[in-house]
Amino acid sequence: xxxxxxxxxxxxxxxxxxxxxxRTTTLFALTLLCFxxxxxxxxxxxxxxKQIVLTGSSTVAPLIGEIAKQFEAQHPGVRVDVxxxxxxxxxxxxRRELAxxxxxxxxxxxxxxxxxxxxxxxxxxxxxxHRDNPVxxxxxxxxxxxxTDRINNWKEVGGSDAPITVVNKAEGRSTLELFVSHxxxxxxxxxxxxxxxxxxxxxxxxxxxxxxxxxxxxxxxxYDATHDVAIKLLPLAGIAASIENVRAGTxxxxxxLNLVVTSETTGIVEEFIAFACSRDVNEIILEQxxxxxxx
Amino acid sequence: xxxxxxxxxLVWLLRGCGLLTGAITVLIVGFLIWxxxxxxxxxxxxxxxxxxxxxxxxxxTKGQFNLVPMIAAxxxxxxxxxxxxxxxxxxSAVFAxxxxxxxxxxxxxxxxxxxxxxxxxxxxxxxxVVLVPLISRWHPPGTSxxxxxxxxxxxxxxxxALLVGAAFDNLPSEYLRASAALGxxxxxxxxxxxxxxxxxxxxxxxLLGTGRAIGETMAVLMVAGNxxxxxxxxxxxxxxxxxxxxxxxxYAMDGHRSALxxxxxxxxxxxxxxxxxxxxxxxxxxxx
Numbered sequence: 001x002x003x004x005x006x007x008x009x010x011x012x013x014x015x016x017x018x019x020x021x022x023r024t025t026t027l028f029a030l031t032l033l034c035f036x037x038x039x040x041x042x043x044x045x046x047x048x049x050k051q052i053v054l055t056g057s058s059t060v061a062p063l064i065g066e067i068a069k070q071f072e073a074q075h076p077g078v079r080v081d082v083x084x085x086x087x088x089x090x091x092x093x094x095r096r097e098l099a100x101x102x103x104x105x106x107x108x109x110x111x112x113x114x115x116x117x118x119x120x121x122x123x124x125x126x127x128x129x130h131r132d133n134p135v136x137x138x139x140x141x142x143x144x145x146x147x148t149d150r151i152n153n154w155k156e157v158g159g160s161d162a163p164i165t166v167v168n169k170a171e172g173r174s175t176l177e178l179f180v181s182h183x184x185x186x187x188x189x190x191x192x193x194x195x196x197x198x199x200x201x202x203x204x205x206x207x208x209x210x211x212x213x214x215x216x217x218x219x220x221x222x223y224d225a226t227h228d229v230a231i232k233l234l235p236l237a238g239i240a241a242s243i244e245n246v247r248a249g250t251x252x253x254x255x256x257l258n259l260v261v262t263s264e265t266t267g268i269v270e271e272f273i274a275f276a277c278s279r280d281v282n283e284i285i286l287e288q289x290x291x292x293x294x295x
Numbered sequence: 296x297x298x299x300x301x302x303x304x305l306v307w308l309l310r311g312c313g314l315l316t317g318a319i320t321v322l323i324v325g326f327l328i329w330x331x332x333x334x335x336x337x338x339x340x341x342x343x344x345x346x347x348x349x350x351x352x353x354x355x356t357k358g359q360f361n362l363v364p365m366i367a368a369x370x371x372x373x374x375x376x377x378x379x380x381x382x383x384x385x386x387s388a389v390f391a392x393x394x395x396x397x398x399x400x401x402x403x404x405x406x407x408x409x410x411x412x413x414x415x416x417x418x419x420x421x422x423x424v425v426l427v428p429l430i431s432r433w434h435p436p437g438t439s440x441x442x443x444x445x446x447x448x449x450x451x452x453x454x455x456a457l458l459v460g461a462a463f464d465n466l467p468s469e470y471l472r473a474s475a476a477l478g479x480x481x482x483x484x485x486x487x488x489x490x491x492x493x494x495x496x497x498x499x500x501x502l503l504g505t506g507r508a509i510g511e512t513m514a515v516l517m518v519a520g521n522x523x524x525x526x527x528x529x530x531x532x533x534x535x536x537x538x539x540x541x542x543x544x545x546y547a548m549d550g551h552r553s554a555l556x557x558x559x560x561x562x563x564x565x566x567x568x569x570x571x572x573x574x575x576x577x578x579x580x581x582x583x
Contacts, residue, residue: 058545058546084545085545085546086545086546086547086548088546088548089546089548092548162435163435163436165431165435165436165437170521170542170543170546171350171351171352171542171543171546171551172352172543172546172547172548172551173546187350188348188350188359192522192532193435193436193438193520193522193532194436194438194520194521194522194532195520195521195522195523195532195534195542196521197516197541197542201423201517204423204424205423205427205438208423208424208427208428208431208437209427209428209431209435209436209437211431211435211436212436
C-alpha cells in the first residue's frame with residue numbers, strides 16, 4: 001500500500017520525487033518502537049547486576065540518598081535508585097519485588113515477619129512548643145488531653161492564658177503512627193488546629209505561633225533549636241529530648257530506621273546493606289540529625 | 296495530487312497535534328476513573344458525602360471518606376480570592392492603561408509580570424513565616440481560610456491584571472479616538488466605551504484566575520491549616536482538595552490511594568463545571 005503512494009508525480013515530463021509520507025511515518029514509528037523495546041530490555045539486564053532500587057520511608061530516604069552517593073563512588077558502574085513514599089510503601093514494594101530494599105522508619109509489625117530488618121540508625125520524636133512559651137514540661141496525660149481537646153488553654157498546664165494551637169501530622173505518615181500508638185490515641189480523636197506534611201513545615205508553624213504545640217523528629221528539632229529557630233523541645237516522662245538520650249535508648253518516643261529485605265540477599269544488595277550498617281556511614285547519619293548505633 | 300507536499304505534511308501534523316491534545320484529556324479522565332474505581336466499588340459513592348469525617352487510611356470499611364468539607368473549603372477559598380482579586384486586578388489594569396504616566400506604566404507592567412512569575416511555593420513560604428504569624432496574633436491559630444484567601448488573591452491578581460491589560464491593548468484605537476472626539480472624560484470613556492468593548496476579555500481573565508485558584512496546591516497547603524472540617528468562620532483552618540492530594544498521596548496505599556483519586560476526579564469535575572459555565576455565559580450573555 002505505501003508503495004503506490006510514495007513513488008513519483010509526473011508533471012510536464014519532469015519527474016518530481018514526492019516524499020513517501022506514509023512510508024516515512026511507518027518507518028519512524030517502527031524505529032521508535034525499537035528504541036522503546038531496546039530501552040526496556042537493557043534496563044532489565046542492568047537491574048540484576050548494577051542497579052539497586054530502594055523505596056519507602058521519607059524519613060530514611062534522604063539519609064540513604066547520601067549513603068548511596070558514597071556507595072556509588074566506591075562501586076563504579078553501580079546505580080542506587082532511592083524513592084520515598086512512606087514506610088508502608090517500603091514494605092509493600094519489597095514484598096512485590098518492585099524494590100530490592102525497603103526503607104521502614106518503625107519496628108516491623110507482627111504481620112510483617114516475612115521480612116528481615118537491618119537497623120541502621122535511630123530517630124526520636126519530640127514534642128515542641130514556641131521558645132517563649134513558659135511551659136517547660138508536660139506529662140503524657142497532659143499531652144493526650146491537649147491533643148484530644150480536653151485541655152485547650154495553656155493556663156490549664158501552667159502557661160499563660162492563651163488558646164492552644166494543636167499541630168498534627170497528615171494521615172499516613174509514620175511519625176503520626178508512632179505518636180498515636182505511643183500515646184494510645186486514635187487519629188480520629190485528635191482535634192488539630194493545623195495539619196502539616198514534613199518536619200520543616202511543622203517547625204516553621206510552631207516557631208511562628210507562640211501558642212502552638214507540635215511533634216517532630218528530634219534530630220531536626222535539636223538542630224533548629226540550637227540554630228536560633230524559636231522552638232523549645234519538651235522532655236518526655238522526665239527525660240530530655242536529645243540525640244544523646246535517643247542513642248542511649250532512654251528516650252521513650254524513638255524508633256529504629258530499618259532497611260528491610262525478603263529472605264535472601266545476594267551480591268550488590270548484600271554489600272549495600274553491609275555498608276549502610278557499617279561505621280563508615282556514622283558521619284552521614286549525624287549530618288542528617290539521626291542517631292548512629294555503632295559507636 | 297497537485298497540492299504542494301508540505302501542505303499535506305502540515306495538515307497531517309496539525310491533525311496529529313489536535314488528536315494528541317484531545318487524547319491526553321481523555322486519557323487523564325480515563326486514568327482518574329480507573330484509579331478511583333476500587334474506592335467506588337468498596338466504599339460506594341454515597342459515603343463520600345455522608346461519612347462523618349475523612350480518615351481514609353483505616354481501610355474501606357472502618358475508614359471515613361467525607362469529601363464535602365474539602366469541596367466547601369476549595370469553593371470558599373476560590374470564591375473569596377476571586378472576589379478580592381477581580382476588582383483589584385481590573386482596577387490596577389485600568390490605572391496602568393488610562394491614568395498612569397508612561398514611565399510608571401512600564402515599571403508597573405514589569406512588576407506585575409514578575410509577580411506572575413514567582414513560583415507558588417515561594418508565596419507559600421512567605422505566607423507561612425509572615426502572614427500566618429500575623430493573623431495568629433490577631434486570631435489564633437493563624438493557619439486559616441483567611442490566610443488561604445489572601446495568598447490566593449495575591450497569586451491570581453497578576454494573572455487577572457495581565458490578561459485584562461492584554462484585552463485593553465487589543466482595543467481598536469478608533470474607539471478611544473472617537474470617544475475623545477465626542478469630548479468624553481477619561482472616566483466616562485473607561486466605563487461606557489472600554490468596559491463594554493472588552494467584556495469578554497474581562498470575563499476570560501477572571502475565569503483563568505478562578506481556574507488558577509482552584510488548582511493552586513503548595514501555597515494553600517502551607518497556610519490553610521489542612522484540618523478537614525466544614526468552614527463556618529473565616530479564621531478556621533480548612534483543607535482544600537488539592538492540598539489533600541498533595542499531603543497524602545505520597546503516603547497513601549491501596550484504598551486510601553484510590554480515595555485520593557476520587558478527590559482528583561472531583562477536582563476535575565469542578566474545573567469542567569467552571570469551563571461549562573464559561574461556555575454558557577460567553578454564548579448567552581457576552582456575544583448574544
